[in-house]
Amino acid sequence: MLKGKHIILGISGGIAAYKSAALLRLFVKAGAEVQVVMTPNAKQFITPVTMSALSGKPVVSEFFTANTGEWHSHVDLGLWADAMVIAPATASTIAKMANGVADNMLITTYLSAKSPVFVAPAMDLDMMRHPSTVRNISMLRSYGNHIIEPAEGELASHLVGKGRMEEPENIVKALDDFFRASKSLAGKKILVTAGPTYEKIDPVRFIGNYSSGKMGYAIADHAAARGAEVTLVSGPVAIVPENPAVKVVSVESAREMLEACGKYFPSSDIAIMTAAVADYAPAETYDHKIKREKDGLDQISLVKNPDIIASLGEHKRDGQILIGFALETDDEFNNAVDKLHRKNLDIIVLNSLRNPGAGFRTDTNQVSICFRDGSRKDYPLKSKSEVADDILDVIESKYAANN
Numbered sequence: 001m002l003k004g005k006h007i008i009l010g011i012s013g014g015i016a017a018y019k020s021a022a023l024l025r026l027f028v029k030a031g032a033e034v035q036v037v038m039t040p041n042a043k044q045f046i047t048p049v050t051m052s053a054l055s056g057k058p059v060v061s062e063f064f065t066a067n068t069g070e071w072h073s074h075v076d077l078g079l080w081a082d083a084m085v086i087a088p089a090t091a092s093t094i095a096k097m098a099n100g101v102a103d104n105m106l107i108t109t110y111l112s113a114k115s116p117v118f119v120a121p122a123m124d125l126d127m128m129r130h131p132s133t134v135r136n137i138s139m140l141r142s143y144g145n146h147i148i149e150p151a152e153g154e155l156a157s158h159l160v161g162k163g164r165m166e167e168p169e170n171i172v173k174a175l176d177d178f179f180r181a182s183k184s185l186a187g188k189k190i191l192v193t194a195g196p197t198y199e200k201i202d203p204v205r206f207i208g209n210y211s212s213g214k215m216g217y218a219i220a221d222h223a224a225a226r227g228a229e230v231t232l233v234s235g236p237v238a239i240v241p242e243n244p245a246v247k248v249v250s251v252e253s254a255r256e257m258l259e260a261c262g263k264y265f266p267s268s269d270i271a272i273m274t275a276a277v278a279d280y281a282p283a284e285t286y287d288h289k290i291k292r293e294k295d296g297l298d299q300i301s302l303v304k305n306p307d308i309i310a311s312l313g314e315h316k317r318d319g320q321i322l323i324g325f326a327l328e329t330d331d332e333f334n335n336a337v338d339k340l341h342r343k344n345l346d347i348i349v350l351n352s353l354r355n356p357g358a359g360f361r362t363d364t365n366q367v368s369i370c371f372r373d374g375s376r377k378d379y380p381l382k383s384k385s386e387v388a389d390d391i392l393d394v395i396e397s398k399y400a401a402n403n
Helices: 015-029 049-055 076-080 090-098 104-114 123-130 131-142 170-180 214-225 253-266 308-316 331-344 382-401
Strands: 007-013 033-038 083-089 116-122 151-154 160-164 189-194 198-201 206-208 229-234 245-248 270-273 281-282 302-304 321-328 347-352 368-371 376-378
Touching: 007 015, 007 049, 007 076, 007 170, 015 033, 015 049, 015 083, 015 170, 033 049, 033 076, 076 104, 083 090, 083 104, 083 170, 083 189, 090 104, 090 131, 104 253, 104 321, 116 131, 116 170, 123 131, 123 160, 189 214, 189 253, 198 214, 198 281, 206 281, 214 270, 214 382, 229 253, 253 308, 270 308, 270 382, 308 321, 321 331, 321 382, 331 347, 347 382, 368 382
Parallel strands: 007 033, 007 083, 083 116, 189 229, 189 270, 229 245, 270 321, 321 347
Antiparallel strands: 151 160, 198 206, 281 302, 347 368, 368 376
16 A cells, blocks of 8 residues: 555654664555655764665755755655654654754654654653653644554663554554555545534624534544545534545534535435534524614523434435434433434444543544444544544444445
């Protein structure tokens, strides 16, 4: 799966840089075109001459080539790459990546990269455990970077523990698996809903909720990356898809979302309903701003909004997969399973507002995926990007079983 891929191999200054030569050789052997970017300190551990000979390209390390004055464009590199791999990633480089400290060519290239980024940490045991490193790696995860966890074993300090850069063969396998998964949903049509709905009171007021849409947008992006034809029906949010292949249908109210879903659901193979749809809407709306002194808003009469997911469940055909979400605060699992059966869902994704870092307006989520037979899979707190992949992995397995 790496044949013809453009890969940036970033090397920072740690003893594990000696493994980067083997990693580069494996990428080239797999048919990838590799551009090496080294930090100045990395050159103390392995020479640019070695890496240039293996890659067939001059190594990029400085912003300018001293003897020619040639400028190396980190922006062009970021656009060229299909993937960026930073191996080894030292504690210093990870900290700079997490906090945007763009003081060398490797970090500026990372900040410009449009491709997936894979980070292979390598450092001593105590550095790996330090709260600042733990926080910085967590931040990188929240940005959507793929962390290739270091292995345990004897380190350069002769301490034994976690901190060894993963072996080159396993890093190559991680990328191969990633690109293999990128076409796993080719030919499938997927409908995703995301964000809140706004139920209008007057031209300046509405009933809504705190949904940011981040979970639904992550699922749409990752489904499109796996080759699916994705239609994203989105309520009002302040984000856009990262994947240009995602088709966005913008709506505002629950009734508009129902209409859009009714249009796209019949031709969809899979529907993933992450939107936080308002349960109620004002019975009466106004075409002018209500003045507190004159009209008042002491009471608002409400009417129930249509139950979008229940409506789709009623019309679901054989072979279609319908996934719902449940955000609960009490008796979470039983409430989620009840919703799954009442609304004829195949899977329901449960998250609890009791879990720190989960729910609205966060970059992370902690979910349990529940099935019709009463079983469930529980996951730790992860970035919403990683949660999207977990959900899609389960959906792929379910779709394969149904077809």
